[in-house]
Each structure stands twice: as structure tokens, then as C-alpha cells.
Amino acid sequence: MSEKKKLVIGVIGADVHAVGIQILNHAFEAAGFDVTNLGVMVSQEEFIAAATETAADAILVSSLYGHGELDCRGLREKCDEAGLKDILLYVGGNIVVGKQPFNEVEARFKKMGYNRVFGPGTAPEETIAALNEDLK
Amino acid sequence: MKPILMIDFGSTNTKVTAVDLDEQKVLGTAASYTTVQTDVNDGLNNALKLLSEKIGDLEYEHRYACSSAAGGLKMISCGLVPELTAEAARQASLGAGAKVMKVYSYQMTEDDAEEIQQLKPDIFLLTGGTDGGNKENIIENAKILAQIPLDFPIIIAGNRTAARTCEKILTEAGKNVKVCENVMPKFNQLNIGPAQDVIREVFLDRIIKAKGLSKASQLISGIMMPTPAAVLAAMELLSKGTENQPGWGELVAVDVGGATTDIYSMTEGLPERTNTVLKGLPEPYAKRTVEGDIGMRYSANGIVEAGGLANVCRLSGLSEDRVCELMELITTHTDTMPTTEELRNLDFALASLAIKTGVTRHAGTLEKVYTPLGEAYAQTGKDLSRVDKVVITGGSLIHVDTVDKIAAHALYDMKEPGSLKPQRFEVLVDKQYILSAMGLLSQYEPDIALNIMKKELKSYGIAE
Ligand code: B12
Numbered sequence: 001m002s003e004k005k006k007l008v009i010g011v012i013g014a015d016v017h018a019v020g021i022q023i024l025n026h027a028f029e030a031a032g033f034d035v036t037n038l039g040v041m042v043s044q045e046e047f048i049a050a051a052t053e054t055a056a057d058a059i060l061v062s063s064l065y066g067h068g069e070l071d072c073r074g075l076r077e078k079c080d081e082a083g084l085k086d087i088l089l090y091v092g093g094n095i096v097v098g099k100q101p102f103n104e105v106e107a108r109f110k111k112m113g114y115n116r117v118f119g120p121g122t123a124p125e126e127t128i129a130a131l132n133e134d135l136k
Numbered sequence: 137m138k139p140i141l142m143i144d145f146g147s148t149n150t151k152v153t154a155v156d157l158d159e160q161k162v163l164g165t166a167a168s169y170t171t172v173q174t175d176v177n178d179g180l181n182n183a184l185k186l187l188s189e190k191i192g193d194l195e196y197e198h199r200y201a202c203s204s205a206a207g208g209l210k211m212i213s214c215g216l217v218p219e220l221t222a223e224a225a226r227q228a229s230l231g232a233g234a235k236v237m238k239v240y241s242y243q244m245t246e247d248d249a250e251e252i253q254q255l256k257p258d259i260f261l262l263t264g265g266t267d268g269g270n271k272e273n274i275i276e277n278a279k280i281l282a283q284i285p286l287d288f289p290i291i292i293a294g295n296r297t298a299a300r301t302c303e304k305i306l307t308e309a310g311k312n313v314k315v316c317e318n319v320m321p322k323f324n325q326l327n328i329g330p331a332q333d334v335i336r337e338v339f340l341d342r343i344i345k346a347k348g349l350s351k352a353s354q355l356i357s358g359i360m361m362p363t364p365a366a367v368l369a370a371m372e373l374l375s376k377g378t379e380n381q382p383g384w385g386e387l388v389a390v391d392v393g394g395a396t397t398d399i400y401s402m403t404e405g406l407p408e409r410t411n412t413v414l415k416g417l418p419e420p421y422a423k424r425t426v427e428g429d430i431g432m433r434y435s436a437n438g439i440v441e442a443g444g445l446a447n448v449c450r451l452s453g454l455s456e457d458r459v460c461e462l463m464e465l466i467t468t469h470t471d472t473m474p475t476t477e478e479l480r481n482l483d484f485a486l487a488s489l490a491i492k493t494g495v496t497r498h499a500g501t502l503e504k505v506y507t508p509l510g511e512a513y514a515q516t517g518k519d520l521s522r523v524d525k526v527v528i529t530g531g532s533l534i535h536v537d538t539v540d541k542i543a544a545h546a547l548y549d550m551k552e553p554g555s556l557k558p559q560r561f562e563v564l565v566d567k568q569y570i571l572s573a574m575g576l577l578s579q580y581e582p583d584i585a586l587n588i589m590k591k592e593l594k595s596y597g598i599a600e
Contacts, residue, residue, distance in 0.1 A: 014505050016512060036323040041413045049217040050323050054269040
């Protein structure tokens with residue numbers, strides 16, 4: 001079977017912004033990843049269930065509507081609980097309300113257990129480079 | 137005339153149905169009481185005798201049979217995540233007509249192994265992981281199964297990259313193993329057909345013999361399948377039609393038995409509205425669920441528990457004390473027939489609540505989610521709201537003259553707006569109790585089976 005690295009991606013919470021995740025799906029597949037795209041309105045439990053069955057190497061959480069901070073809290077702990085120890089967690093999009101200094105936002109999400117945090121307008125190439133480095 | 141015979145070996149009854157292929161009609165039906173002790177052949181011979189008293193001695197060109205005798209096809213399955221592969225494994229087993237005794241998820245334990253040993257399944261379905269996904273879990277579970285000193289066949293339908301390893305572990309332990317395609321090859325992709333084919337094969341090879349049906353099977357020219365699988369086949373045919381004639385489209389069928397209630401739905405059940413997101417596993421077009429705690433006699437207490445004593449009293453017009461007394465009677469004497477007015481009223485209430493509970497559990501749910509932009513909806517399971525036909529079968533209901541009022545309890549209820557039950561439907565009753573026979577016939581003569589069902593299912597009007 002594939003030696004491809006496996007990603008689970010989706011838009012967390014009650015967020016319905018469907019375009020960005022579609023673009024990421026195509027970009028990651030083109031870059032040689034095996035992608036399970038959960039689409040929009042994805043709960044933490046669904047991320048974990050999908051990552052468990054597919055034995056994913058990373059979970060990439062997207063949030064655009066401003067409630068990312070609430071939605072993303074606790075995912076790392078639940079992953080630990082579910083036996084997904086040390087799985088790579090990324091988050092990106094418009095993850096907080098309005099414009100806030102990115103380094104502060106990044107620090108808060110890192111504290112929540114996310115390995116990398118990407119700001120608005122991040123190009124897929126940047127994420128792919130990061131994945132290639134982290135999943136070597 | 138070209139008569140053929142369909143036989144349904146049940147746990148309490150052996151039913152026979154004679155059909156004339158030339159005239160495309162039912163010649164007659166008969167049933168004979170059987171017990172666990174009775175030899176299945178005695179039951180069959182009795183039923184045949186009764187049948188020939190009605191329609192004379194006929195030379196049957198073929199005899200086809202299905203069976204739910206000796207407890208039906210008992211299965212246990214396991215998967216990884218409860219909502220994913222474990223659920224896919226359950227769907228596969230139910231759709232194959234099995235009685236699902238237990239579904240395990242994640243890693244099974246020594247305690248689970250002991251429980252399995254006590255439950256003595258006919259078949260175990262081992263799944264877990266998408267293809268190329270998680271391997272450890274299914275392999276660990278294979279090791280647990282390897283320790284159980286019983287020889288039930290094990291079907292492996294999980295992560296293909298782990299299948300070989302599992303097969304090796306189990307064959308080395310002396311188990312009878314079959315490997316087939318994954319029930320969930322990719323995330324959220326349901327692929328239960330291959331596992332169901334293997335379940336059918338194993339059922340034919342082994343289970344028939346083990347259940348003492350092999351003697352009878354010498355008389356039988358065609359497939360034995362579990363009875364629920366036959367009913368499912370009949371309903372799918374009735375819904376989809378054949379290449380020569382259309383079916384009746386989307387429908388629901390309900391079979392309220394003494395111990396369990398089976399619900400079948402034939403529909404994609406996709407969301408109605410565009411602002412609805414579908415959650416959970418995709419649903420099979422032909423879906424079966426079984427409520428093990430809902431039945432008219434052995435499981436009558438389960439109906440009261442689920443439906444509420446107050447509702448039983450309201451629907452039956454009996455006092456609480458009287459309901460309790462009669463409940464005691466029918467659950468200890470499970471062969472009690474509704475011979476008095478009171479018992480008929482109680483049965484009316486029980487059947488109504490059995491249908492309500494069964495269909496509610498089978499139907500999908502719609503949940504409102506509030507987003508900053510406004511309302512959106514999340515649907516889990518099948519939307520049955522547009523399904524416009526409900527077929528009623530099962531010995532306890534088909535002869536009751538209030539069957540239309542009972543069936544109406546499958547309707548959408550404003551008090552539970554999130555439950556996606558049918559909003560308006562025609563009630564169709566399997567008066568002659570022929571659905572399993574038509575499911576068998578559908579394997580050979582689908583057009584004839586379809587014609588007969590269209591003729592024999594009697595309309596009892598519209599419920600809305
Ligand atoms: C189209 C749109 C909508 C549409 C969505 C239609 C649909 N089904 O997709 C509708 C009208 C429904 C909508 C609704 C809302 N929206 Co709107 N929407 C937009 C808009 C204009 C474009 C989004 C888009 O598709 N962009 C194109 C894609 C390609 O880019 P992207 O989504 O940003 O994704 C890329 C990157 O961000 C990145 N990325 C995304 N996720 C991740 C994850 C990881 C891990 C990584 C590495 C990278 C990454 O990669 C993607 C591809 O390049 C944006 C503004 C904007 N110009 O971005 C606002 C915007 C996202 N919406 C916003 C808001 C506030 C809302 C509403 C709350 C409005 C309201 N008050 O009701 C609702 C929320 C509804 C809900 N429950 O989700 C705000 C969010 C503000 C914030 N976070 O503080 C924005 C930024 C507009 C604004 N400036 O105010 N919206």
C-alpha cells in the first residue's frame with residue numbers, strides 16, 4: 001500500500017466556509033499526501049474518529065468564522081485520551097475574531113497543543129513545506 | 137400450471153407458500169407450529185400436509201427455503217471506532233440477515249473473549265481500520281479471538297494491509313477463516329456487499345448443517361438464506377423494480393415479532409434542504425435495523441419501557457393495574473393469543489408503540505445548529521420524511537383489523553421535530569405473510585415475485 005503520509009483535514013465547529021478546505025485538499029493530494037477531507041462543520045470527535053481509523057500522521061484544523069479559539073480548545077487532550085499520542089496538529093485560517101497580533105494568537109494555540117499555527121492567507125505551499133519537514 | 141414451493145423455517149413456525157409461475161399468483165400458504173425439540177422435517181411435513189388439504193397434492197418443480205430457526209444467524213462483530221468500522225460491521229451483519237448479539241469496538245479484552253465464548257456466535261466478523269489505516273487494533277483483536285476455544289468461522293473484512301497477519305494468527309490457532317474486502321476501505325465509505333456475500337456463503341456451508349437443516353436441505357433445490365435477508369431482498373425488489381417494470385419507489389417495512397422488531401427502509405434518505413450537512417456513515421439504500429428489546433411477547437416489557445406505561449394505558453384504555461396484570465400474563469405465557477377484548481386492546485397499544493419506537497430509532501435525526509449567520513442543520517441517518525409507503529408484515533399484525541391505526545404510529549410527530557419519520561404514507565399489509573417467500577423467489581424470478589407482491593399487498597388507506 002501507500003507509503004504516503006496520511007492527513008485528516010476539516011473545518012471545525014459550526015463553520016461552513018467550504019472553499020478553503022477544498023483548495024487545501026487538492027493542494028495536499030497533488031503534493032503526494034493521502035488526504036481524508038471531512039468537509040465543514042466537523043466536531044473534535046469526528047477529527048479523532050477519522051484519524052484513528054486511517055492511522056493519520058497529522059490533523060489539520062481549519063477555522064474561518066472567528067470562533068476557532070473556542071472550537072479548538074481541548075482537541076490535543078482528547079487526542080491523547082484516544083490513543084493518538086503525539087499526532088501532529090496544525091491549525092489555520094481566520095482562527096480568531098478580528099485582527100489580533102499573530103504572535104500572540106500563535107502562542108495561545110501552541111499552548112493548546114497545536115504544533116503549528118498558520119495565519120490568514122497562508123499559501124498551501126508553506127503548509128506543505130512544513131508537513132514535509134515535520135513528517136520526515 | 138407450474139407450481140413451486142417456498143419454505144420459511146422459523147423458530148416457532150414453519151411456513152410454506154405455493155406459487156404458480158404460469159399464472160403468477162399465490163396458490164396457498166400454510167404454517168405449522170414447531171418447537172426447538174421438533175425435527176425441522178416434522179414441521180415441514182406438517183405444513184405441507186396442511187397445504188395439500190387446501191390446494192391438493194402438487195408436483196413442485198422447485199423448493200426454495202430460508203431459515204431463522206434455532207435462533208437465526210447469530211453474529212458478533214468488532215471494529216475500531218464505534219461510529220465508523222464497528223458500525224459498518226454491524227450494518228453488514230444486519231443486512232445479511234443476522235441477529236447481531238454484540239458489537240465490540242477498539243481493543244477487545246480477555247473479558248470480552250469470555251463473553252464471546254458464552255454467547256457462542258455462528259459467525260464472527262472482524263473489522264477495523266481503513267485500507268492502509270490502523271493495523272494494530274485488528275491484529276490485537278485477532279489475537280484475542282485466537283484464544284477462544286470455539287470453532288465459529290471468522291470473517292476478516294478490515295484494513296487490507298493487516299488482513300494477512302490476522303489470517304495467519306487465526307489459522308495457526310486452528311480457526312476457520314475467510315478474508316474479504318474491507319467494510320470501510322476509505323474513511324466513511326461503506327463497502328458491505330463483499331462481507332455480506334461471504335456471510336451468505338458461510339451460512340450455506342456450515343450453519344445449515346449445524347442447525348440440523350441439512351436433512352431438509354436435500355429436498356430443497358435452491359438457496360437457503362436467513363429469513364431477514366429474504367425479506368430485505370423482497371423489499372428491495374418491490375422498491376427498485378426489475379429491468380422490465382418499475383418498483384414502487386421509496387418505502388419502509390415493519391415486522392413486529394414476539395421477541396424483536398425489524399425495520400427496513402428502501403431509500404437513500406439524503407437531506408431535503410440545501411442548508412443541511414450530512415453527518416456520520418453513509419447509509420445503505422436497503423437498510424435493516426433490529427430492535428432486540430421491542431416485541432409483542434418476550435420483549436413486551438421493553439415496549440412499555442420505551443413507550444411509557446402512561447401511553448400503553450392511554451392507547452389501550454386499560455387501567456395501570458390491569459395493564460401490569462396482563463403484561464405479567466403475556467410475558468410469562470408468550471403463546472397468549474389476543475382472545476379477549478382487553479388483550480386485543482393491550483396488543484393494539486403494544487403494537488402501536490413498537491412501531492413508533494422502532495421507526496423512530498431507524499429514522500435519521502435533524503439537529504438545528506446555530507451559526508453566527510443563522511440556522512443550519514445537521515442530519516444523521518436517513519431522512520424518511522418523503523417515504524410514502526409503509527409495508528406491515530409479521531404474524532402479530534397482519535390479521536388485526538385496526539392495523540391502519542397501528543401503522544399510523546410510524547408517522548412524523550410534531551412533538552419530536554428532529555425525528556425524520558414519514559409525513560404521509562399508504563399502509564400496505566402483507567395479509568398472506570408472503571414477503572420472505574417473495575424474497576426467495578426474487579432470486580430466480582424477480583418479475584414474477586414483483587407482480588405477486590404488487591397484487592398481494594393490500595392497501596389500508598393513507599395515514600397522515
Ligand atoms: C465566502 C465567505 C462566506 C460565505 C461562505 C460560503 C461557503 N459555504 O463557503 C458565507 C456567506 C456563508 C459566510 C458566512 C459567514 N462569514 Co464569511 N466569509 C467569506 C469570505 C468572503 C471568503 C471565504 C473564502 O471562501 N475564501 C477563499 C478561500 C480559498 O480562502 P480561505 O477560506 O481563507 O482559506 C485559505 C487560507 O485561509 C488557508 N487556510 C484555511 N484553513 C486552513 C487551515 C490550515 C491548517 C492551514 C495551514 C491553512 C488554512 O488555506 C486556504 C486555501 O488557500 C471571507 C472573507 C475573505 N475574503 O476571506 C469571509 C469571512 C471568513 N467570513 C467571516 C464571517 C464573520 C462570517 C460570518 C460569521 C458572517 C456573519 N456575521 O454571519 C458567517 C459565518 C457562517 C458560518 N457558520 O460559518 C469573517 C471572519 C472574521 C473573523 N474570523 O474574525 C471573514 C474573514 C470576513 C470578514 N473580513 O469579516 N462567509
